[in-house]
Amino acid sequence: MTMLxxxxxxxxxAVDGAAGAHDTLTGGxxxxxxxxLIFELDGWDKTGVDLPAAPPADDLGDLVRTAPIGLPGLSxxxxxxxxxxxxxxxxxxDLALYPLGxxxxxxxxxxxxxxxxxxxxxxxxxxxPQSTVxxxxxxxxxxxxxxxxxxxxxxxxxxxxxGAHGELCGLLAIRAAHxxxxxxxxxxxxxxxxxxxxxxxxxxxxxxxVVEIAQTADGRVDLADLEAKLGxxxxxxxxxxxxTCGLFExxxxxxxxxxxxxxxxxxCDGANFNAIVGRVRPxxxxxxxxxxxxxxxxxxxHGGGGPGAGPVVLSAALAPFAPTPWIVHGENxxxxxxxxxxxxxxxxxRMCAFHGQMGMYVRAYAYxxxxxxxxxxxxxxxxxxxxxxxxxxxxxLMSPAFPEGPCMHEALFDDAWxxxxxxxxxxxxxxxxxxxxxxxxxxxxxxxxxxxxxxPTETESKQELDRFVVALRALAGAAKAGExxxxxxxxxxxxxxxxxxxxxxxxxKLRWRPVADAPLAAE
Amino acid sequence: MRYLPLSPDDRRDMxxxxxxxxxxxxxxxxxxxARRADPVDLPFHAxxxxxxxxxxxxxxxxxSAAEGPFFCGxxxxxxxxxxxxxxxxxxxxxxxxxxxxxxxxxxxxxxxLFEFQTQVAALTGMEVANASLYDGSTAAAEAVMMAxxxxxxxxxxxxxxxxxxxxxxxxxxxxxxxxxxxxLAAAVDAEAAVIDAIDADTACVVVQTPNVFGAVTDVSKIAxxxxxxxxxxxxxxxxxxxxxxxxxxxxxxxxxxxxxxxxIGNGLNFGGPYVGLFACREKFVRQAPGRxxxxxxxxxxxxxxxxxxxxxxxxxxxxxxTSNICTxxxxxxxxxxxxxxxxxxxxxxxxxxxxxxxAVALRDALAAIPGVEILTQRxxxxxxIRVPGSATEVVEILAGNGVIGGVPFARLDPAAGLDDVLLVxxxxxxxxxxxxFFSKVLAKVIAx
Numbered sequence: 001m002t003m004l005x006x007x008x009x010x011x012x013x014a015v016d017g018a019a020g021a022h023d024t025l026t027g028g029x030x031x032x033x034x035x036x037l038i039f040e041l042d043g044w045d046k047t048g049v050d051l052p053a054a055p056p057a058d059d060l061g062d063l064v065r066t067a068p069i070g071l072p073g074l075s076x077x078x079x080x081x082x083x084x085x086x087x088x089x090x091x092x093x094d095l096a097l098y099p100l101g102x103x104x105x106x107x108x109x110x111x112x113x114x115x116x117x118x119x120x121x122x123x124x125x126x127x128x129p130q131s132t133v134x135x136x137x138x139x140x141x142x143x144x145x146x147x148x149x150x151x152x153x154x155x156x157x158x159x160x161x162x163g164a165h166g167e168l169c170g171l172l173a174i175r176a177a178h179x180x181x182x183x184x185x186x187x188x189x190x191x192x193x194x195x196x197x198x199x200x201x202x203x204x205x206x207x208x209x210v211v212e213i214a215q216t217a218d219g220r221v222d223l224a225d226l227e228a229k230l231g232x233x234x235x236x237x238x239x240x241x242x243x244t245c246g247l248f249e250x251x252x253x254x255x256x257x258x259x260x261x262x263x264x265x266x267x268c269d270g271a272n273f274n275a276i277v278g279r280v281r282p283x284x285x286x287x288x289x290x291x292x293x294x295x296x297x298x299x300x301x302h303g304g305g306g307p308g309a310g311p312v313v314l315s316a317a318l319a320p321f322a323p324t325p326w327i328v329h330g331e332n333x334x335x336x337x338x339x340x341x342x343x344x345x346x347x348x349x350r351m352c353a354f355h356g357q358m359g360m361y362v363r364a365y366a367y368x369x370x371x372x373x374x375x376x377x378x379x380x381x382x383x384x385x386x387x388x389x390x391x392x393x394x395x396x397l398m399s400p401a402f403p404e405g406p407c408m409h410e411a412l413f414d415d416a417w418x419x420x421x422x423x424x425x426x427x428x429x430x431x432x433x434x435x436x437x438x439x440x441x442x443x444x445x446x447x448x449x450x451x452x453x454x455x456p457t458e459t460e461s462k463q464e465l466d467r468f469v470v471a472l473r474a475l476a477g478a479a480k481a482g483e484x485x486x487x488x489x490x491x492x493x494x495x496x497x498x499x500x501x502x503x504x505x506x507x508x509k510l511r512w513r514p515v516a517d518a519p520l521a522a523e
Numbered sequence: 524m525r526y527l528p529l530s531p532d533d534r535r536d537m538x539x540x541x542x543x544x545x546x547x548x549x550x551x552x553x554x555x556x557a558r559r560a561d562p563v564d565l566p567f568h569a570x571x572x573x574x575x576x577x578x579x580x581x582x583x584x585x586x587s588a589a590e591g592p593f594f595c596g597x598x599x600x601x602x603x604x605x606x607x608x609x610x611x612x613x614x615x616x617x618x619x620x621x622x623x624x625x626x627x628x629x630x631x632x633x634x635x636l637f638e639f640q641t642q643v644a645a646l647t648g649m650e651v652a653n654a655s656l657y658d659g660s661t662a663a664a665e666a667v668m669m670a671x672x673x674x675x676x677x678x679x680x681x682x683x684x685x686x687x688x689x690x691x692x693x694x695x696x697x698x699x700x701x702x703x704x705x706x707l708a709a710a711v712d713a714e715a716a717v718i719d720a721i722d723a724d725t726a727c728v729v730v731q732t733p734n735v736f737g738a739v740t741d742v743s744k745i746a747x748x749x750x751x752x753x754x755x756x757x758x759x760x761x762x763x764x765x766x767x768x769x770x771x772x773x774x775x776x777x778x779x780x781x782x783x784x785x786x787i788g789n790g791l792n793f794g795g796p797y798v799g800l801f802a803c804r805e806k807f808v809r810q811a812p813g814r815x816x817x818x819x820x821x822x823x824x825x826x827x828x829x830x831x832x833x834x835x836x837x838x839x840x841x842x843x844x845t846s847n848i849c850t851x852x853x854x855x856x857x858x859x860x861x862x863x864x865x866x867x868x869x870x871x872x873x874x875x876x877x878x879x880x881x882a883v884a885l886r887d888a889l890a891a892i893p894g895v896e897i898l899t900q901r902x903x904x905x906x907x908i909r910v911p912g913s914a915t916e917v918v919e920i921l922a923g924n925g926v927i928g929g930v931p932f933a934r935l936d937p938a939a940g941l942d943d944v945l946l947v948x949x950x951x952x953x954x955x956x957x958x959x960f961f962s963k964v965l966a967k968v969i970a971x
Contacts, residue, residue, distance in 0.1 A: 027825070038638050038864050047873075048865035049605060051951070054876035057768055059883070060901060063739050065770050070645040073867015076607055083635075083861060087616035090623075090631035094615035100624075107526055108619050111571050116792075117609075120582025125595040126794030127930040128586070129922045135584030136793050149563050161657040161795065162850035164837070172699055201837035201847035206699045210842045248552035279550060284557040295850075299526075303612075303854030304632035305622035305814065307657070307796030323695070339937055349698070350691030353598055353660035353783070354794025366578055372568035375524045381546045382529050388549055389537040406541075406549040433628055444838075461528035462537065489822065494627040497822035501626075504819035504831040508808065510651045511641040 032495055035085040038072050039512045046073040070514065089495040090304070091438045097460055097468050101410040101441035101453025102196065102244060104274045104296035109370065112299065112363035121362050126354035130335055136358065137334035141327050143365045147292060147311055150376065152283025155319035157312045157326070159356035163271055166291025166310030167202040167238070169323060169351055173289060173314060174236045174265045175206060176321035176348040183263065186235035192221055194245055194445040196269060199238045208235060215447055219245040219402045219412075221255055230262035240269035241285070242276065244445040245402060246387065246410035246453065256286025265289065265318065273297045274457070275384055275409035278377030288315040294357070298364035309360035320346040325355055382458035383409040386465060390454055393469045397476040401448045409457070415450025423479045425450040427487035431478075434486075434493045435471040524568055588791060588927065592957040594885070596905040596948025597735065597930040598659070598686050598761045599794060600786045602874075603952055608788050608861045612854055622814075622853070626829040627821075632853065633828035636816035639860040646766040646863075647780035648773025649802035654814040654830075655856040656848065659783025660692035662799030663729065663759050665812040665846055666779045667693050669803070670727030670755040671702050672810050672845065678724045680754075681706045683713030684734025686761055687936040693729065702726070709932075709939040711736040711898050711907055718748040725752055727779075731759040732769070735935070736898065736946065737905035739769060746776025755779060763787050763800065763859075764950075765903040767875030772802075779803045788862030789855050798855035809835060812846035874951060878904035881949035881958075888962040889947070894969045898944065905948035907932065910969060914945040917968055924964045 027034030057064060074082060091098065098105035116122060124133055144156045157173070160166035171189070178186050189203040192213045200210040214225040221239060230237075237259050241249045249255060259266045268282055268290040274297040276282075282290050294300045294309040302308075314322055324347045325338040336355065340347040371379060384406070391400055391411035399417040400407075415425050429439030429452075441453040456465060478486050491497065529537075534546070543549060550558065569577075588601045595601070612618065616631055623629030623636075636654045643652035656662040667679045679697055681690055681704055690706055697704050707716050714730055721728060728749045733739045746756045758772035760782040772780035784798040785791075803811055809832060817831035837844040866874060882904040889908055890897050899906035910917050914931035921928035929947035932939065949958070 035634070037634065037641075039641065043867060045867075045869060047867040047870035048607070049870045049874075051870060051873045051877060054873060054880045057876060057879045060739065060768070060879075063741055063769055063901065065766075065768060065774070067774070069766070069771075069868050069871070071642060071863065071866075071868040071871060073869060074864045076605075076865065079607060079861060079865050080611065082864070083611045083617075084614065086631040086634050087611075087614040088631065089628070089634075090616035090620045091625070091628040092616040093619040098621065100621060103621055105619075105621055109526060111574060113613060113618075115575070115578045115582075118579065118582040119587040119589055120579075120585040122790045122792055123587040123589055123601070124585045124793045125588060125593075125601070125791050125927070126599055127597055127934060128588075128593075128595050128927045129919055131919065132586035132922055132927065133793065135581040138584070139581050146565060149565050161661065162848075164847045164849045165657065165661075168696075168699075168847060172695065175699070197836075197838035197841045197844070198847050198849050200842035201840070201844040204842035204844075205847050207701055248550075250552045250554070253554045253556060276553070278562060279559055280553050280557050281559065281563070285554070301618045301854065302621045304617055304620045304629075304635075304857065305654070305853035306850040307798075307852045307855055308850040309796075324691075338934070341937075349695035350688060351661075351695060352658055352692050352795070353686065353688040354658075357795040358793035359796050362578070366574055369566070369569050369574045369577060370526065370571070371524065373562035373565040375527070375568040377562050378524060378527055381549075382527055382534075384549050385529070385534060385537055385541075385546060388541045392541045405552065406543070408549075408552075429625075430627070433625065438628065439625055458527060458529075462533040464528075491627050495630050496627050496825060496827045499626045499821050499827045499829050500819045501829050501831065504817040504829045505834070508815075508832060509818040510637075510808065510815055510831075511644050512637070 032088055033085045035082060037512050038074060038082060041072060043072040043074050046075055048074050048076045048079050096437060097456060097464055098438045099440045099454045099456050101455040102271055104455060104457055106299055106457040107459035108299055108301040109367060112366045115366045116359050116362040134333050137327055139365055140361055141329060141334060143361050146368050147313060150277060151290065151313045152281030153313035154316050155314040155322060157314060157322040159323060159351045160291065160310040160312055161352060161357055162308035163291050163293045163310045164198040164202060165351060166312045167198055169312045170267050170289035170291060171202055171206045172348045173318045173321040177318055178235055180346065186233055188234045189236050189238055190229055190234060191238040194243060194447045195238060195240060196244060196271060199269060203238065218404065219247045220249055220251065223251055223254060226255065227258055230258060230264060234262055234264040236265040236267050238267045238269060240272060242272045242408035246407040246412045247402060248408055252285045271296060272409060275380055277380045278373060279380045289318055294360050294364040299367045300360045300363040307357060307360065309357035321348050323347055323349055323351045379458050386456040386458060386460055387411045389465060390456055394472060397473055410453055410455035412448060413452040414448045418479060421479045422484045423487045425452055427490065428475065428479065430490035430498060431475055431487045433491040435475065437468060437471055591925045592961045593927040594929045594947045594949065594961060595927055597935065597946045598688065598783060599791055600762055600948060600950055601791055601952050602786050602950050604788055604790060604862060605865055607865060608858050611861050612858050617857055623830060626827060630827060633816050635857050635860055637818065637828050639856050640816060642860060642863050643800050643802050647802040648771030649780050650805040651808050652802035653811055654816050655851040656799030656801050656813050657852055658795060658797040658799045659761055659781060660689045662781035662801045663689045664693045664696040666757045666781050667697055667702065667727055667729065668700060669779065669810050669812060670757060673807055674726040674753060674755060676724055676726035678703045678705060678726055680717065680720045680725055680728045682717050682730040683707040683709040684736065684738065685729055685731045685759060686735045689759060709936055709941060711738050714740045714742065714745065717745050721748050721752045721754060723752060725754040727755045727757050729757045729759060733762060733765055733903045733905065736907040737902040738899050739901050739903055741775060743775045757781065762903060764875050764878055767871035768879060769903060784859045788858030796852060796855055798852040798859055810845055813848050814851050877951045881951065881953045882906065885947065885949040885958050888958050892962060892966045892969060904950055905946060908945050908947060909943050910945055913942050917945065920968050921964060926961050926964050928961060928965065
């Protein structure tokens with residue numbers, strides 16, 4: 001009986017057997033198994049590893065833990081089943097289009113995985129003598145060279161571990177540069193309303209006040225507003241380009257000029273670099289610092305939410321303030337500069353314990369070599385082509401937020417076309433799940449009502465795009481035909497129905513506990 | 524170009540549908556000065572075989588840990604990872620999925636995170652844990668920021684036993700946010716000096732156990748002193764396997780426990796990606812950084828999991844967020860969780876004992892070498908020794924003789940005046956012959 005309670009319906013009528021239309025008797029569905037938590041599999045004494053016996057650690061006396069820890073174990077076959085069953089409840093780029101705008105869900109080449117597992121990369125210690133890791137340091141140096149060449153920037157800080165970490169790195173370099181120049185009084189960062197949430201969060205974290213820059217009717221930075229807000233108090237502007245509306249900032253060179261004339265730095269959020277890689281160098285636009293998400297543009301896997309990697313390219317003015325460590329190449333080969341002394345005395349400090357995300361560097365470098373300068377240019381072109389193709393094929397049914405002119409690598413729609421249907425952006429997204437597609441980014445950017453931001457990436461074939469178009473057109477037709485029930489309760493065919501996020505936040509249950517709490521129930 | 528599905532015909536047809544004659548017409552918004560007619564000055568595309576050849580050549584110029592005796596620790600540890608772990612994390616649905624924003628089609632990732640949070644809470648002896656941070660050092664830095672938010676006080680006391688690179692990461696974040704740090708002198712028994720440094724301005728005390736010299740300390744007294752002063756105790760651990768043998772941070776009164784989780788499920792990878800563990804008391808959870816996964820129900824009342832308490836986070840709160848963190852270390856957390864499930868409590872305890880046993884054997888072998896002094900008395904799987912002269916030079920000579928003989932403390936903190944201190948670690952991967960060979964070569968190096 002306990003088995004039947006695990007992860008099973010908790011509504012009284014369901015337990016009584018009066019299951020809902022989509023319930024089965026056991027909770028399984030088709031080939032999808034209902035999988036209990038590891039803590040519910042009765043594995044308190046089990047282990048899936050064979051280890052030799054060891055004597056007790058008597059020398060440690062009362063430092064030794066005596067109480068039970070509370071960790072279950074699984075034999076190897078049980079572990080394999082548990083995790084494979086769980087994996088089947090995830091959508092993945094390997095299964096179908098994953099059109100999350102701003103996230104660049106592109107194909108993750110398996111060659112990269114194989115290369116990252118070469119023992120000469122995966123089984124080396126960050127602190128073993130540098131003479132024994134010359135190949136690793138050379139790889140980092142070559143990756144740096146590619147990043148600098150692709151962006152037209154003179155320096156790069158490799159260590160930031162994700163995009164937001166890169167933003168922090170860039171702003172800290174900017175702050176250090178201002179302080180070194182006697183400009184420490186500059187405490188304001190300007191960012192458009194359409195910015196990623198990480199931009200204002202990072203700026204505030206560093207102690208800056210964030211002031212928003214207005215946007216023009218065609219989705220770009222309002223130059224007049226920018227000019228009015230620039231001044232001796234501004235440390236930097238943070239502008240995403242291509243921006244979060246999927247548009248290239250036409251006036252970016254002028255934005256840079258005005259920013260520099262006011263004595264401020266231009267931080268570019270490089271999350272959308274995939275749209276321009278190989279075709280446009282941010283250095284030619286006047287950018288002073290930009291992070292590059294290796295897990296977006298350079299195909300390292302997202303892994304369900306990380307690990308990422310966010311190297312930051314820097315202008316000559318900011319380069320001296322880059323965080324340690326960095327790599328130099330001299331007569332005796334490659335060396336790491338790890339301490340803020342000598343040529344690194346102006347470094348603002350250290351971002352993390354070691355040298356950054358080496359495993360991601362290997363993957364990104366293998367990807368760069370595979371595509372080359374010509375292939376990366378084609379990446380940008382195909383990414384932009386795919387997005388514009390979707391925009392062209394959907395614009396008669398859905399309302400593009402900025403119909404005039406081309407978009408870059410993502411197509412942005414608002415919810416004006418859903419007006420009067422009773423269907424919201426959220427409903428529409430959940431109904432897409434039933435049709436076998438992951439929804440696009442919803443309700444972002446904030447400047448567009450009911451935003452739907454679609455980024456197909458260059459690794460989708462025309463056939464897959466057409467399949468997606470067919471599904472979206474069918475759904476749009478259904479919404480306009482008044483089939484509200486198809487949307488309101490969606491998804492119907494996913495492993496679970498719509499989840500109660502309000503309940504989760506109101507009564508946070510963040511871990512399994514040995515003595516069961518009362519089952520959560522929607523109120 | 525094997526990663527690009529569009530054919531030239533597709534491209535032409537699609538441009539036709541869009542209604543423009545060429546791809547350049549889609550880049551018209553780029554200012555003319557920045558339009559590049561030609562590819563940048565880098566090599567052109569390469570086949571899989573060519574790429575493999577180049578990568579292999581680079582990898583062969585590194586001496587991997589498996590090639591011979593190896594004794595490095597200091598925040599990254601070489602452990603055996605079961606084959607099952609690496610196989611499972613390469614499942615497409617784990618490897619190539621995004622942050623679980625659509626919970627109905629991300630229950631795999633979400634349930635794993637819920638299990639991971641429960642495992643981390645159990646290991647650290649804390650009430651709740653988050654879904655991971657970038658690594659141990661950034662987790663420590665975030666913990667300091669969190670303590671400042673909770674206590675509204677402005678100083679962090681950092682024990683001299685905290686890994687100097689962790690101190691660096693903490694100082695970067697703390698100083699950016701205007702939090703002062705008081706770093707105490709590096710010493711094997713640095714924890715003894717911590718209590719005297721606590722005052723009314725102290726937001727938190729950061730101690731590490733086992734500390735960077737390997738010394739294991741009961742920090743209960745420090746917890747009492749911190750709490751008496753209205754400060755929080757943050758306990759850092761860089762070797763997560765030690766949780767299998769030692770008293771947990773929670774048992775000793777920690778308010779926040781952070782750790783590097785690399786030792787479980789994850790390889791050395793030259794320093795990253797790793798996985799930061801972050802656990803705290805439940806009453807502080809709304810001030811915690813990073814993703815949190817919570818249980819809920821679906822529209823039919825079935826149990827499910829979602830990311831929750833996101834009103835702390837940057838995508839909702841923007842400049843009022845508790846931290847700017849967006850990414851966690853999902854796949855490394857998965858590897859951690861799978862390995863931990865395979866170990867179970869039985870396996871983890873045994874693994875920890877083996878690590879300690881190997882380190883004791885290493886200690887005994889090195890202690891017998893004339894000129895070597897053992898500096899750390901009570902340790903888990905790592906300890907500090909004093910060698911005559913420069914530990915950096917000793918390590919270089921050892922490397923020339925095929926032994927990766929540990930980490931000179933001066934590499935972590937050249938200003939500490941501990942040039943003769945060498946940190947050495949042993950794990951279950953260390954064999955008796957590794958220890959024998961190391962001690963023979965070290966004896967010879969010192970005698971020269």
